[in-house]
Amino acid sequence: MARLTGKVAIVTGAAQGMGAATARLFAAEGAKVVLCDILEEAGQATAAEIGGDAWFRKLDVRSDSEWEAVVAETVERFGQLDILINNAAIVHFSPIEAMPAEDIERVLAINVMGTMLGAKHAARAMTAAGRGVIVNISSVDGLRGCNGLSAYTASKWAVRGLSKSLAFELGPRGIRVCTVHPGGVNTQMGNPAGLEGDALNVGYERVPLQRIGEPEEIARASLFIASDEASYISGAELAVDGGWSAGYYQPFLPGAPAGLGK
Structure with a gap:
């Protein structure tokens, strides 16, 4: 089923990671896909692997001028822009008192300003067409707090709030805006040690599905929101986190999995 036939994303x-999985899935569903990243060699390789109309364009999401150029070149090349997936992000682990100001600035610049600039330039192209979808990738940490992740958590809550505002601002123009909130995902960011097998799911025992997610599972959520099947959905949050945002199992209460907490 080609749910994105005739669309440009x-x-x-x-x-790599969730972004690459999303690009592959969108292309398989009929979209022309522009892959953007600062990792030029890996991005070119991913686009070549996808083939067809997949096209790589180097982009530092912090740059207003680069965003303007990417959107303009996309419209010039493909005639339109229907979908923006703001997925680029970094994570930073540190207690707040040990975090240099430049690290805070870098996290917020990539995760928040990069998302805002993408929406800014995509909105212009989408407004001209009278339609569009923007999916901003937040996080389970945009739904709750977490120790050691203050800058990242702040950035993902900002993406969540930004998306609510954009849903109002852009809705009358035919543009839908939603957030996707992944939990732990088996990517370089979510699994930097490259764990496999049983070791991969250590630490997820108290999450309802008791495992890490795969990039393709996040991509399928973005596909649904970007498709016409979600035509009356905007301003919504979709948690794709194995139930993590719902809470944790309490090991010694009824309903907990056998052996939990031993």
Whole structure:
């Protein structure tokens, strides 16, 4: 089923991980996909692997001028822009008192300003067409707090709030805006040690589905929102986190999995 036939999508952070999985899925569903990333070699390789109309464009999401150029070149090349997946992001682990100001600035610049600039330039192209979808990738940490992740959590809550505002601002123009909130995902960011097998799911025992997610599972959520099947959905949050945002199992209460907490 080609749910994105005739549509053109930009996906950021598309050289690897969730972005690459999203680009592959969108192309398989009929979209022309522009893959954007600062990782030029990996991005070119991913686009070549996808083939067809997949096209890589180097992009630093912090740059207003680069965003303007990418959107303009996309419209010039493909005639339109229907979908933006703001996926590019970084994570930073540190207690707040040990975090240099430049690290805070970098997280907020990539995760928040990059998302805002993408929406800014995509909105212009989408407004001209009278339609569009922007999917901003937040996080389970945009739905709750977490120790050691203050800058990242702040950035993902900002993406969540930004998306609510954009849903109001852009809705009358025919543009839908939603957030996707992944939990732990088996990517370079979510599994930097490259764990496999049983070791991969250590630490997820108290999450309802008791495992890490795969990039393709996040991509399928973005596909649904970007498709016409979600035509009356905007301003919504879709948690794709194995139930993590619902809470944790309490090991010694009824209903907990056998052996939990031993």
